[in-house]
Amino acid sequence: MRYIVSVAETGSIAGAARQCRIAQSSILAALDLADNEMGARLFDRRPSRGVSPTPAGERFLSSARRLLNAEAEFERTMDRHNHVTPPILRIGCFEPFGALFMPELLQRFTEGANIAVELYEGEQPQLLSWLEASIVDAIVTYDIGAGLPDDAVPLARVPAHVLMHVNDPMANQGAVHLADLVNSPFVLLDLPQTSAYLLTLFDIAGKRPRIAFKTRSYDAVRAAVACGFGFSILNMRPVGRGSPDSVMLVRRPLVDNLPVPTIMIADRYGTAKPAFLRRLSLLAKSFFEEIGPNAF
Known part of the structure; x- marks a missing residue:
């Protein structure tokens, strides 16, 4: 299901393979299996023009995304009881942030805890698609453009x-x-x-x-x-x-009166936000308050 959702997000088999870091043959196998089990083609595949979901594909994608979100929450809850493999924080960020401040912020989050980090750097449309597909737990980006959840938390004006x-x-x-x-x-x-x-x-x-x-x-x-x-x-x-x-x-x-973007942290959990994400949001806010605007 994750492979098929990725095909819809990227609009191509090759794009899904890159996003999922797997061979195109595996993506094609997942599509063929889903087509056979559903009894209908999920995508119209057009040479040199990518793919687009059929009506059956749209229904499949809607259900698949809900199930992937539930899976992510289940795995996150079970991590608390797993003493063999450390839990993994998967977080996306606006691409330049990966070198500018994310390692410093995440080091504070993981300090003293047995937590591994996977950082996904991308443009805002990519970040939103990763969030929707539950590839990441949260994203850190600017409030430029549309698509951020309504309960995204502001961190700092820049x-x-x-x-x-x-x-x-x-x-x-x-x-x-x-x-x-x-x-x-x-x-x-x-x-x-x-x-x-x-x-x-x-x-x-x-x-x-x-x-x-x-x-x-x-x-x-x-x-x-x-x-x-x-x-x-x-x-x-x-x-x-x-x-x-x-x-x-x-x-x-600059002394001009210009619009000021805000760095935001966002997730898709709504009011059911896990404790680790509430902690991350609070730590991120205090991180920017501590270093102060003159530093960034």
Whole structure:
């Protein structure tokens, strides 16, 4: 059932194989078995165009997701009585967070406990699909875009700031206006929703900058700015024992009145939230309160 739900989420056999980290033949075998047992095809398979659920497939997927959610809760409860295999926390995060602060946060959560961690890093649509399919227990992401559960917990507001080369003429200023940046080359963190959010900020200044370097990697953004490709706009900086900025980089606040995204933690348990997730949410909130906004 997990393989078939993954096919629906990714829209292809190959995508499901990558997401489940298993051979495509295993995905195909699961589909054939389900088709035979249901007496109907669950997906229309179109060469070069991926797959789409049939009406029977939609019914199967709806029931399968409910059962997978129940399975995840059952396994979580039984972990408390298992003294041979340590329980595993499966958590998803917005891709850049994996290097910026998640290890520091999760180290505090697991300290003194026999808990293993599996960290899934992805874009927000991926995170939401992993949450829906019970591949992860919870996700940590921005409140940008739709789809977060209504009871998602806010952790910290993170206003945008500018990342510049140390020799940039504006690096000596205490703060920077967006309007002063629009004629300089821009290094864009090109992730879905993130890139749209970053570029929309410049609409306030009345002009968008020339994109000189585009990458999906937070670390590549920092490297490009350090190499002189231009400036960048970001919301987070590395926290704690992660990879700090090089001496070639400086960060300055933006004085413009801009929309401020919030880091959220979300799950699908609703009011039946397990104790470990309540503890994780409380620890995450105190983590950001402790390090303070100047640190991130």
